[in-house]
Amino acid sequence: MLPRRTAWLGVCLLGSSLLSLGAWAQDACKPVYLTFDTGHMGVAPLVADVLKRQHVLVTFFAANEATQEGDGSLGEHWAPWWRARAAEGHAFASHTWSHTYWRADATAVQSPAFRVRPSAGPREGQTFTLSAAGYCAEIARSADRLQQITGKKPLPLFRAPGGKTSPALLAAAKSCGWAHVGWSPAGFLGDELPSERVSNAALLQQALQRIRSGDILLAHLGIWSRKDPWAPAVLEPLIVGLKQKGFCFRTLDAHPDYSRWIAQQR
Numbered sequence: 001m002l003p004r005r006t007a008w009l010g011v012c013l014l015g016s017s018l019l020s021l022g023a024w025a026q027d028a029c030k031p032v033y034l035t036f037d038t039g040h041m042g043v044a045p046l047v048a049d050v051l052k053r054q055h056v057l058v059t060f061f062a063a064n065e066a067t068q069e070g071d072g073s074l075g076e077h078w079a080p081w082w083r084a085r086a087a088e089g090h091a092f093a094s095h096t097w098s099h100t101y102w103r104a105d106a107t108a109v110q111s112p113a114f115r116v117r118p119s120a121g122p123r124e125g126q127t128f129t130l131s132a133a134g135y136c137a138e139i140a141r142s143a144d145r146l147q148q149i150t151g152k153k154p155l156p157l158f159r160a161p162g163g164k165t166s167p168a169l170l171a172a173a174k175s176c177g178w179a180h181v182g183w184s185p186a187g188f189l190g191d192e193l194p195s196e197r198v199s200n201a202a203l204l205q206q207a208l209q210r211i212r213s214g215d216i217l218l219a220h221l222g223i224w225s226r227k228d229p230w231a232p233a234v235l236e237p238l239i240v241g242l243k244q245k246g247f248c249f250r251t252l253d254a255h256p257d258y259s260r261w262i263a264q265q266r
Helices: 004-028 044-055 076-088 132-150 167-175 200-210 235-243 261-265
Strands: 029-036 058-064 091-094 100-105 113-118 127-130 216-220 247-251
Touching: 044 076, 044 132, 044 200, 076 091, 076 132, 100 167, 113 132, 127 132, 132 167, 167 247, 200 235, 235 247
Parallel strands: 029 058, 029 216, 029 247, 058 091
Antiparallel strands: 100 113, 113 127
């Protein structure tokens, strides 16, 4: 039988080794960055259930889009849902307030301005010119509303609807404190595609084959046009499959392309 002090030292060393092994395993995992843009929000509760069950944190890009309930996705109906996600530790960022698509740079004016078309809000479907300051306000309004609802400061990031931008728009947004986040080629998870043409099974198989370490993944909280919803049917097996392949999930504040920018803005 080992002397008590020797046994105690052995336990300490074993504990230290296990802690080191745990830290090494965490560092050795292949990070991916799962992000969700708002949509009709019909699958939002089911998405939240999967993320909680799988202990996965994501980054939500929010706009005040039309929902199945008739309220906006950043309206009072959905405020408790956003608060719950903040309490779980998820990250948030702007998707513009009115889901405002960039269409073109406005070249007939001296200062930067953009032709845009919102897909939500009072000017839905209209094309008009928005100044750089106006576009920055679109980004900030969504971020401000998220902070008001959740009490958590969103990341100084945004995603342009459809990922549509120009160098001038990116420069204008960055000058007022917002860096743009797109997604990786393999990170387009296909939930916007028609289910009659691309099945959930095919999308799952493609994602598991193509996703690589460091990829930013894109999905939505409900797509009006897809008849066979991607989430949660694909979401949970995708998460499980990626974990089995050695991937881990991180929010965008840990992404090497954005972590320094985020730290500078805080």
